[in-house]
Amino acid sequence: MSDFTGGFWDLYIAVITIVGMVGCAVLLRMNSVRKVKGSQTDTTGHVWDEDLAEGNNPLPRWWVWLFYITIVFSLAYLILYPGLGSYEGTYDWSSAGQYEEEMKAAEAQFAPIYGKFMAQNLKLVAASPEARTIGEKLFLNYCAQCHASDARGSRGFPNLADHDWLWGGEPEAIKATIAEGRNGVMPPFGPVLGEEGVRNAAHYVMSMSGLVYDSIRAARGKEIFATSCVACHGADAKGNLQIGAPNLTDKVWLHGSREEHITETISKGRNDFMPAHKDFLGEAKIHILAAYVYGMSNPSGGTPSKSAK
Amino acid sequence: MKLDSPIPEPVVEQALYEVRRKVYPRSVTGWFAAWRWALVWLTQALYYGMPWLTWNDRQAVLFDLTARKFYIFGAVLWPQDFIYLAVLLVIAALSLFLFTAVAGRLFCGYACPQTVYSEIFMWIERKLEGDRMQRMRLDRAPPSARKIGLKALKHALWIGVALWTGFTFVGYFTPIRNLGNAVLTLTLGPWETFWFLFYGFATYGNAGWMREQVCKYLCPYARFQSSMFDRDTLIITYDGVRGERRGGRSRSADPRSIGLGDCIDCGICVQVCPTGIDIRNGLQYECIGCAACIDGCNQVMDRMGYPRGLIRYSTENAVAAGWNFRQMLSRAFRPRVLFYTSILWAIIIAAAVSLYLRVPLKVDVIRDRANLAREVDGAMIENVYRLQIMNIQETAHKFQVSASGMNGLRVEGVTVFEVPAATTKMVPITLRVERGTVTPGSHPIDFHVQAVENEQISASERSVFLIR
Numbered sequence: 001m002s003d004f005t006g007g008f009w010d011l012y013i014a015v016i017t018i019v020g021m022v023g024c025a026v027l028l029r030m031n032s033v034r035k036v037k038g039s040q041t042d043t044t045g046h047v048w049d050e051d052l053a054e055g056n057n058p059l060p061r062w063w064v065w066l067f068y069i070t071i072v073f074s075l076a077y078l079i080l081y082p083g084l085g086s087y088e089g090t091y092d093w094s095s096a097g098q099y100e101e102e103m104k105a106a107e108a109q110f111a112p113i114y115g116k117f118m119a120q121n122l123k124l125v126a127a128s129p130e131a132r133t134i135g136e137k138l139f140l141n142y143c144a145q146c147h148a149s150d151a152r153g154s155r156g157f158p159n160l161a162d163h164d165w166l167w168g169g170e171p172e173a174i175k176a177t178i179a180e181g182r183n184g185v186m187p188p189f190g191p192v193l194g195e196e197g198v199r200n201a202a203h204y205v206m207s208m209s210g211l212v213y214d215s216i217r218a219a220r221g222k223e224i225f226a227t228s229c230v231a232c233h234g235a236d237a238k239g240n241l242q243i244g245a246p247n248l249t250d251k252v253w254l255h256g257s258r259e260e261h262i263t264e265t266i267s268k269g270r271n272d273f274m275p276a277h278k279d280f281l282g283e284a285k286i287h288i289l290a291a292y293v294y295g296m297s298n299p300s301g302g303t304p305s306k307s308a309k
Numbered sequence: 310m311k312l313d314s315p316i317p318e319p320v321v322e323q324a325l326y327e328v329r330r331k332v333y334p335r336s337v338t339g340w341f342a343a344w345r346w347a348l349v350w351l352t353q354a355l356y357y358g359m360p361w362l363t364w365n366d367r368q369a370v371l372f373d374l375t376a377r378k379f380y381i382f383g384a385v386l387w388p389q390d391f392i393y394l395a396v397l398l399v400i401a402a403l404s405l406f407l408f409t410a411v412a413g414r415l416f417c418g419y420a421c422p423q424t425v426y427s428e429i430f431m432w433i434e435r436k437l438e439g440d441r442m443q444r445m446r447l448d449r450a451p452p453s454a455r456k457i458g459l460k461a462l463k464h465a466l467w468i469g470v471a472l473w474t475g476f477t478f479v480g481y482f483t484p485i486r487n488l489g490n491a492v493l494t495l496t497l498g499p500w501e502t503f504w505f506l507f508y509g510f511a512t513y514g515n516a517g518w519m520r521e522q523v524c525k526y527l528c529p530y531a532r533f534q535s536s537m538f539d540r541d542t543l544i545i546t547y548d549g550v551r552g553e554r555r556g557g558r559s560r561s562a563d564p565r566s567i568g569l570g571d572c573i574d575c576g577i578c579v580q581v582c583p584t585g586i587d588i589r590n591g592l593q594y595e596c597i598g599c600a601a602c603i604d605g606c607n608q609v610m611d612r613m614g615y616p617r618g619l620i621r622y623s624t625e626n627a628v629a630a631g632w633n634f635r636q637m638l639s640r641a642f643r644p645r646v647l648f649y650t651s652i653l654w655a656i657i658i659a660a661a662v663s664l665y666l667r668v669p670l671k672v673d674v675i676r677d678r679a680n681l682a683r684e685v686d687g688a689m690i691e692n693v694y695r696l697q698i699m700n701i702q703e704t705a706h707k708f709q710v711s712a713s714g715m716n717g718l719r720v721e722g723v724t725v726f727e728v729p730a731a732t733t734k735m736v737p738i739t740l741r742v743e744r745g746t747v748t749p750g751s752h753p754i755d756f757h758v759q760a761v762e763n764e765q766i767s768a769s770e771r772s773v774f775l776i777r
Contacts, residue, residue: 032326037318058327060522140695140735145679148693149737150722154680256684
C-alpha cells in the first residue's frame with residue numbers, strides 16, 4: 001500500500017477536508033443575510049410572469065445553528081477518530097482494533113463453555129447433548145462442504161457416520177485427523193501393471209467385497225495383489241490405519257465400486273487430502289468436533305464395535 | 310447633466326434566518342376540538358395501554374428485535390413476513406392520500422403524534438400558566454418566584470409525560486412489566502436507555518418547544534400533502550364573499566347597511582391557531598387543518614347572532630360557486646377519490662385474506678453445494694439437502710418431511726422432526742433414488758413438510774436432484 005500512498009496524499013486529503021469545512025462555515029455566514037433594495041424586504045426580489053414574486057419566509061435562527069453544530073461535530077470527530085489523512089485520532093480507534101476487541105469479548109464469553117468440555121475426555125463430551133448441539137453447528141460450518149450436511153460424505157470424501165475408518169475411529173485418532181490433516185496417497189500402478197494387469201487386479205479386489213467379477217481375471221489378479229498391493233493393504237486386504245490404506249473387503253468405496261472406477265484408482269493412483277485445522281479452528285473447537293464426529297457413529301458414546309475395520 | 314436622474318434606492322441588509330416568534334394558541338372549545346380530544350384519548354389509550362395487555366401468557370404486542378419475532382396478539386410475525394409491514398405502510402400511505410384528497414390534512418389536524426402531544430402539553434401549560442393572555446404576560450414578566458415556580462413545575466410535568474412516553478416506547482420492544490424494575494435499579498441495557506431517553510427527549514422537545522415548527526420546517530408530509538389537493542378537496546376556508554368588508558361594529562348594527570361583511574375582525578381565528586397564521590389569507594402551507602379557527606369563529610358568530618360557518622370546511626369550487634353541502638358532497642365521489650378508495654380496499658382485502666390463509670410454517674431448502682450426487686450401496690444415488698423448518702406457531706409440532714417429483718424418490722433415514730414452539734430447526738435430509746431408473750442430469754423435485762397432527766399446516770419448497 002505504501003507504494004501507492006506517500007505522505008503527499010495524506011496531506012492532500014487532510015487539506016481538502018479542512019478547506020471543505022472552512023468553506024461550509026464561510027458559505028453559511030455569507031448566506032445568512034442578503035442585501036436587497038429597501039422596498040423589497042418582503043420578497044426575495046425574484047419576480048416571474050409579471051407579478052409572481054417569491055416571498056421571503058425566513059427559517060428560524062436555530063436552523064442555522066444546526067449547520068454550525070454539524071461543523072463543530074465533524075471537527076470533534078476528526079480530532080477523536082482517524083479521518084485526516086494518516087492522523088490516527090486521540091481516541092486511538094481502528095476497525096481492526098474494534099474487531100480484535102469483539103473477538104476478545106466473544107472468546108471471554110465462550111471460553112468457560114469450551115473450557116468445561118476441554119477438561120472432559122472425548123467420549124464423555126460425545127455423550128453431552130450440549131456439546132452435540134455446538135458440534136453440529138461447527139460441523140455444518142467447517143466440515144459439511146466436503147463431508148456433506150448429513151456427514152455421509154461424497155465421492156472422494158469419506159462417510160463419517162459409518163463404522164469404517166481410514167485413519168482410525170478412536171476419539172483421539174479422529175482428533176488428530178482434524179488437527180493435523182491427512183494425506184492418503186495411492187501410487188499409480190498403470191505403468192507397472194499394464195492395462196490387462198490393472199483389470200485383473202481390479203477383478204480380484206471386486207471378488208473380495210462381493211461384487212460381480214470375472215473369476216479368471218480375479219485368479220490372475222490375486223498374484224498381482226500379492227506382489228504389488230499387500231505392502232499397504234495387507235495380506236488380508238483389510239487395509240492399514242497407519243497410512244490410511246482402505247479395507248478392500250467391505251462395501252465401502254470411497255472412489256466408486258464400478259469396474260471403471262476401480263481400474264482408474266489402480267492405474268492412476270489417488271491422492272486424498274484433508275487439510276489441517278489446528279491453526280484455523282484452535283484446540284477447543286477441534287475437541288468438540290472430534291467428539292461430535294465420534295458420536296455420529298457411536299451414538300451411545302461407547303467403544304466403537306468395529307473401529308479397526 | 311440630467312436633472313431627473315433617479316435617487317438610488319437605499320440597499321438594506323435582510324436576515325434570511327430570524328428568531329422564531331412564539332405562538333400562544335388561545336384555548337378553544339367546540340365540535341372539532343371535541344373530536345380532536347376524542348382522538349387524543351383514543352390514540353393515547355392505544356399507545357400507552359397496548360404494551361400492558363397480555364395474550365397467551367406473554368405481552369400481547371411485543372416486537373422482540375433480538376429474537377427477530379414480532380408478536381401481535383395471536384400472530385407471530387417473522388422477518389420473512391416483512392411483506393406485511395410493507396403492505397401496512399402502503400395501506401397507511403393510501404389512506405393518507407384518500408383522506409387528504411377528500412378532506413385535506415385530517416391526519417395532521419387530529420391524529421398526528423405532533424398534534425396529539427402538543428395538545429397534551431398545551432393542556433398542562435394552560436392549567437398551570439393560564440390561557441393565551443396570561444401566558445404572554447407571564448413570559449414578558451421579569452423573573453419572580455411565582456414565574457420560576459410555574460415554569461419549573463410545567464417542565465417537570467412535561468418531562469414526566471415525556472419519560473413515560475419513552476418508557477412506553479421501549480416497552481414495545483422489551484417486556485414492559487420487567488422494564489419498570491430495570492429503570493428503578495438502573496439495570497436498563499445501553500440501547501434501552503438510549504431509546505428511553507431519546508424518545509422522551511424528542512417528545513419533550515417536539516411537543517414542548519418545537520410545536521408548529523415541526524410542521525412548518527421539518528415535516529415532509531406537510532409539504533407533499535398539498536399535491537393531493539384539488540379544487541374539490543374540503544379545506545378550512547374563510548368565506549370572503551360573506552365576510553368582507555371586515556370590521557368592528559356594534560352587535561345591534563345591521564352590517565349590510567354600514568357596508569360591512571360578517572367578519573367582525575376580532576382576531577379569534579388568529580389567536581386560536583396553533584401555527585400562528587391568519588386563515589383569512591386563504592389556504593396556506595402552514596395550515597394543519599385542525600379546525601380550531603372554525604370552532605373559535607362559530608362561537609363569535611353565535612354571540613353576534615350571525616349564522617355559523619363564516620370559517621368552515623368547504624372546497625374552493627363550492628366557495629366560488631356558492632354550492633350547498635349536498636352539491637359539495639356529490640363532488641366527493643370524483644374519479645381520484647374512487648380510484649384511491651378502490652385500490653385501498655383491494656389491498657386491505659388482499660392483506661386480510663393473505664393473513665387469514667397464512668400457514669404457520671415456513672421451509673427453506675439449501676442444497677449441499679460441493680456434493681453433487683453420491684453413489685451408495687452400489688445401486689443408489691443420493692443428494693443431500695439442509696431443510697430449514699420454521700415453526701411459526703406458539704406450539705411445538707412434529708413435522709413429516711417427504712419429497713416428490715421423481716419415480717422412487719424417497720427420504721433416507723429420519724423423516725419426522727420435532728420443532729419447538731416458534732423456533733427454527735435446520736435438519737440435513739438425504740434423498741435417494743435407484744441408479745438407472747432416471748436419466749442423468751438435473752431433475753426438479755418438491756419437498757413437502759407437514760405437521761403430523763394437523764395436515765392444514767404444510768408447506769412445499771422446490772429444489773433439484775442431480776444425477777450423474
